[in-house]
Amino acid sequence: MEIFSIWSSALVIVLCSPLIITVCHSGNVLVYPIEGSHWINMNILIEALHARGHNVTIVRSDKSWYIKEKSPHYNSITVSVEETLDEKFIKELIMQGIDIQRGKISVINFFRMQIQLSGSFSKAHRMVSKMAESIFKDSMLTKGLQESQYDLVLTDPCWGGGTLLANYLKLPLVYNVRWLPVGEGHFAIAPSPLSYIPITGTGFSDKMTFTERLRNMLFYWLMLFQDKYLVRPHYQDVCHQYLGTGVDFYSLMQAADLWLMRVDFVFEFPRPTMPNVVYMGGFQCKPAKPLPQDLEDFVQSSGEHGVIIMSMGSFVGELPRDLAEEIAAAFAELPQKIIWRHTGERPETLGNNTLLVQWMPQNDLLGHPKTRAFVAHGGTNGVQEAIYHGMPVLGIPLFFDQYDNLLRLKQRGGAEILDIGTLNKEIFLQALQEVLHEPSYRMNMQRLSRLHLDQPMKPLDLAMFWIEFVMRHKGAAHLRTESYRMPWYAYHSLDVIMVLLAAVFVILLTAVAIIRFLCCRACKRKIKSD
Structure with missing residues (x-):
């Protein structure tokens, strides 16, 4: 029995050796x-x-x-x-x-x-x-x-x-x-x-x-x-x-x-x-992990209203002071709890429902069942994480590709976009209420999430x-x-087009020359006959 076990082990190693070599390369x-x-x-x-x-x-x-x-x-x-x-x-x-x-x-x-x-x-x-x-x-x-x-x-x-x-x-x-x-x-x-x-x-x-x-x-x-x-x-x-x-x-x-x-x-x-x-x-997206206990307690304290998270990306920890005051005042009027990544001076209009943090586990918060909306600048990472977790977005684009990223979500019914040039408390609050209470935003983002996840292999x-x-x-x-x-003119086949046009021109020129020659010859014969 022991000899059989040794030979069985050896056979398994031999049969699996190609796999082992591939995996361990x-x-x-x-x-x-x-x-x-x-x-x-x-x-x-x-x-x-x-x-x-x-x-x-x-x-x-x-x-x-x-x-x-x-x-x-x-x-x-x-x-x-x-x-x-x-x-x-x-x-x-x-x-x-x-x-x-x-x-x-x-x-x-x-x-x-x-x-x-x-x-x-x-x-x-x-x-x-x-x-x-x-x-x-x-x-x-x-x-x-x-x-x-x-x-x-x-x-x-x-x-x-x-x-x-x-x-x-x-x-x-x-x-x-x-x-x-x-x-x-x-x-x-x-x-x-x-x-x-x-x-x-x-x-x-x-x-x-x-x-x-x-x-x-x-x-x-x-x-x-x-x-x-x-x-x-x-x-x-x-x-x-x-x-x-x-x-x-x-x-x-x-x-x-x-x-x-x-x-x-x-x-x-x-x-x-x-x-x-x-x-x-x-x-870069993955299932949400449990939140730190203090953050989890804050999220759970939101009750049935849930939480809203806001982050303007890794580069922008703070907004101009007057703009931050407008946003904080709008948040203060909501029944939801707010988690806002804000590294600047504390806004004077900040409500008791808003928690300012230096850093947040964004992916884990987006995947939390109590999160209701994501206020974001529209960076590629945040947009992809929102799609992964099926989270509706209120976008405030600042620079580079952010407006274009958010536009792709808006075209699919999952986001609204605000212009930072005209942003104030009333505009921000109205747009956020729309994203929170109109079911189509969440439904469309969840549909995008299902499409994204329905693939044979993880990205x-x-x-x-x-x-x-x-x-x-x-x-x-x-x-x-x-x-x-290829040179640019060959890539666009301009050389081929020019040759073909030249050939057509030569053919037309030849045809005109032949017709003209025949016409001239016919005229000469007519003159002679006259």
Whole structure:
């Protein structure tokens, strides 16, 4: 019996050995992240890779304000830089944007600020390119990177440093992406007809009038201008210096093996896509966990009325004082309890029903059965979490893509949007009452939640599969189209069209010449006969 048991165990090990090898394969991943909320997303992928047995190394600057040097989930390479984007710079930029929307800046100052913002935008990418240049200049560092035998580079292409590094090391490239240095990621890789695909920032849906399509086209040209003259030259200089004079940065960016898109078509408007684009929208979402006891006690004290939560994202802990007073006064008139992430001065109009917190477990609160509505700025993470938990949203967009994100929820009947420029107590209270008491908002968000959850594989597991797929096969070149290698006139078949037009012109010219010749000959014969 003992001999049989030994042979049985041996047979099980032999039969299961391919599975064991597959599961236990440890990859070596180099990550080039970016700061802010983008790091929150990237860190989720890093933790998942670490949990699956992969070795993860991140590249960070010595002035990083979000990305810690030490972590149980990754090793780090710290690059010394002279300057970088900091929290103060970002927050000042946001507050300027809020002042513009609230009409507190004159027309002349508005245009002056737009010029300054464009300069800051260009400066930011110059700093990013300088960090990549610092890596390439350090021969010891580059030698260490090359000898580490990484399987791939995982990066957020909103900054171009990771793209440059992957191509310098000649490694497969995987994007954790929604944004490129300029514009939304799809525009660089997939056909994007401007007739029904809105440019982010326009605030348009996929159903545009003629005037909106005209404005959409103008916004697209503006995007191309920013890319060509404000952003790409910084990265192109590094390409010429370290990757070769004939290397085009935009083509390098398009040539990534895999694009892990942080959206899905429950959220995004339908549009053309490509084989190497994988949609992992909501990958950061998860079932709600129990709240800390003090927070749970506060939530339970709300009784049948429930609670409302408000957060304006990781960057905006406080609003202008007068605006915070209006919102606090509106909250004070509600029977619900309020949990508000607010790090600024306590509003004088704050009611006893409102709890101010420095931080909140947003995902767990959104999944709590007593939560009734979510007042949010419209960042991608918060919108996806609201969809996951089926929570109606009252949106107060502040900057970047937030209005466009909220518009997608509003188009599907799950949100209302307020303009911060006209926001006051009465407007805020009326909109919040509408979201709270009109059943269609919750019903529509719950329908979106069911659609989002009804898929064969969790988004995070899908992302892990495809990252490991690229590791196993040393890339995913078979999924890439050749469009990124084509000049623009060939991509749009302008050369073919010109040749065909020229052929038609020659044929018509020949036909006219023949007809003219025959007519002339007939006339000559007639003259002779006369």
